[in-house]
Amino acid sequence: MKALVWHGKRDVRVDNVPDPTIQEPTDAIVRITTTAICGSDLHLYEVLTPFMEEGDIIGHEPMGIVEEVGPGVTNLSPGDRVVMPFQISCGHCFMCDQGLQTQCETTQVRDQGMGAALFGYTKLYGEVAGGQAEYLRVPQAQYTHIKVPEGPPDERFVYLSDVLPTSWQAVAYADIPEGGSVANFGLGPIGDMSSRIAKHLGCRVIAVDIVPERIERARRNGIEVLDANDHDDIPEAIKEMTDGRGADSVIDAVGMEAHGSPAAGLAQQMAGILPDAVSQRVMNEAGTDRLNVLYQAIHAVRRGGTISLSGVYGGQADPLPMLTLFDKQIQLRMGQANVKRWVDDIMPLLTDGDPLGVESFATHRMPLDEAPHGYEIFQKKEDGAIKVLLEP
Numbered sequence: 001m002k003a004l005v006w007h008g009k010r011d012v013r014v015d016n017v018p019d020p021t022i023q024e025p026t027d028a029i030v031r032i033t034t035t036a037i038c039g040s041d042l043h044l045y046e047v048l049t050p051f052m053e054e055g056d057i058i059g060h061e062p063m064g065i066v067e068e069v070g071p072g073v074t075n076l077s078p079g080d081r082v083v084m085p086f087q088i089s090c091g092h093c094f095m096c097d098q099g100l101q102t103q104c105e106t107t108q109v110r111d112q113g114m115g116a117a118l119f120g121y122t123k124l125y126g127e128v129a130g131g132q133a134e135y136l137r138v139p140q141a142q143y144t145h146i147k148v149p150e151g152p153p154d155e156r157f158v159y160l161s162d163v164l165p166t167s168w169q170a171v172a173y174a175d176i177p178e179g180g181s182v183a184n185f186g187l188g189p190i191g192d193m194s195s196r197i198a199k200h201l202g203c204r205v206i207a208v209d210i211v212p213e214r215i216e217r218a219r220r221n222g223i224e225v226l227d228a229n230d231h232d233d234i235p236e237a238i239k240e241m242t243d244g245r246g247a248d249s250v251i252d253a254v255g256m257e258a259h260g261s262p263a264a265g266l267a268q269q270m271a272g273i274l275p276d277a278v279s280q281r282v283m284n285e286a287g288t289d290r291l292n293v294l295y296q297a298i299h300a301v302r303r304g305g306t307i308s309l310s311g312v313y314g315g316q317a318d319p320l321p322m323l324t325l326f327d328k329q330i331q332l333r334m335g336q337a338n339v340k341r342w343v344d345d346i347m348p349l350l351t352d353g354d355p356l357g358v359e360s361f362a363t364h365r366m367p368l369d370e371a372p373h374g375y376e377i378f379q380k381k382e383d384g385a386i387k388v389l390l391e392p
């Protein structure tokens with residue numbers, strides 16, 4: 001089959017690789033009809049290079065049609081239309097029972113000290129082949145699937161794999177008081193969607209980015225926007241808009257690759273060129289995240305407010321302003337999205353009209369063969385790329 005294969009820093013190619021096969025009774029094989037490129041894939045493309053192996057198949061936002069199931073999967077049949085959550089979870093362990101599927105105790109990657117295995121996300125997360133491919137092996141398939149109805153196009157449902165539950169959890173964890181305000185940093189797919197969800201739920205949303213067409217798109221959706229290029233002090237601008245207090249809640253949908261953090265940016269670049277064993281330690285043990293947006297979030301949130309991190313961070317020694325966090329009495333919540341936990345909340349917004357605008361959410365659709373181009377324009381923010389869908 002054809003699959004998007006990682007070869008090196010900023011070097012991904014569509015190669016011919018062996019078809020996946022059933023290996024465990026709880027596996028299924030799914031033929032992928034639509035799959036997406038995520039901001040999290042951009043970390044693999046460049047800064048998480050030390051954790052990648054040449055030959056890794058990337059991708060964790062796939063949907064398609066079940067081809068084959070193992071004997072242990074009794075609730076799926078060939079022909080079923082399914083979306084795969086980006087994490088692999090069993091549905092019957094202590095963590096899954098609590099809706100913490102990203103901590104699933106059946107698939108936890110214990111030798112790396114990490115949570116549930118993820119599709120296409122390095123040896124840190126179990127080295128499972130990803131979904132930017134013609135076929136995908138789905139472990140724990142009895143639970144690692146979301147059945148979706150026939151009829152509407154793939155665009156309607158594909159974001160259930162990641163964008164929608166991640167954005168939903170970002171808003172839920174932000175704990176925005178009724179009628180309150182949320183400052184949303186980042187207007188990539190995650191920040192754009194969390195802004196839409198917060199607005200849909202009746203909150204006041206102030207969104208920040210640096211890319212003109214992303215800012216413009218949010219403005220068109222009725223969201224108050226700030227262009228970080230036009231302000232020396234974004235937290236101050238947010239305070240001015242919120243009676244001098246700051247926003248009730250802040251969502252950070254930017255994460256470890258925030259622009260405007262030169263020192264950490266250099267460390268990330270260094271980690272990309274050092275020998276793997278050394279650079280894994282640099283990434284793992286040194287604070288190599290670019291914390292610019294997290295710092296802004298801490299200053300933009302009002303006293304007693306909540307910060308919800310959906311942007312991914314990876315450093316182990318990131319310096320945090322504990323004095324300010326403690327004195328302002330800030331709640332900090334974060335983590336990978338527990339996809340299956342939120343599906344029942346989100347599904348009505350996909351089957352009863354399209355209030356979040358998912359059908360027109362993607363800016364680019366292209367055949368899998370053109371995925372390397374898709375990565376390039378998404379990373380460089382060229383050609384108006386905000387969300388790129390691939391069709392194997």
Ligand SMILES: NC(=O)c1ccc[n+]([C@@H]2O[C@H](COP(=O)([O-])OP(=O)(O)OC[C@H]3O[C@@H](n4cnc5c(N)ncnc54)[C@H](O)[C@@H]3O)[C@@H](O)[C@H]2O)c1
Nearest residue numbers: 039040166186187188189190209255258259311312336337
């Ligand atoms: N928690 C989860 O489960 C989960 C799931 C998916 C994605 N993510 C993470 O969410 C983050 C966003 O992903 P995405 O798909 O939206 O990708 P993205 O990379 O397109 O989005 C990041 C956005 O942040 C903006 N940005 C960068 N620096 C900024 C700054 N200083 N101020 C304001 N905005 C700034 C960029 O212009 C971009 O629009 C990534 O870190 C990704 O790994 C987390």
Ligand SMILES: [Zn+2]
Nearest residue numbers: 038040061162
């Ligand atoms: Zn993703």
Ligand SMILES: [Zn+2]
Nearest residue numbers: 090093096104
């Ligand atoms: Zn589990």
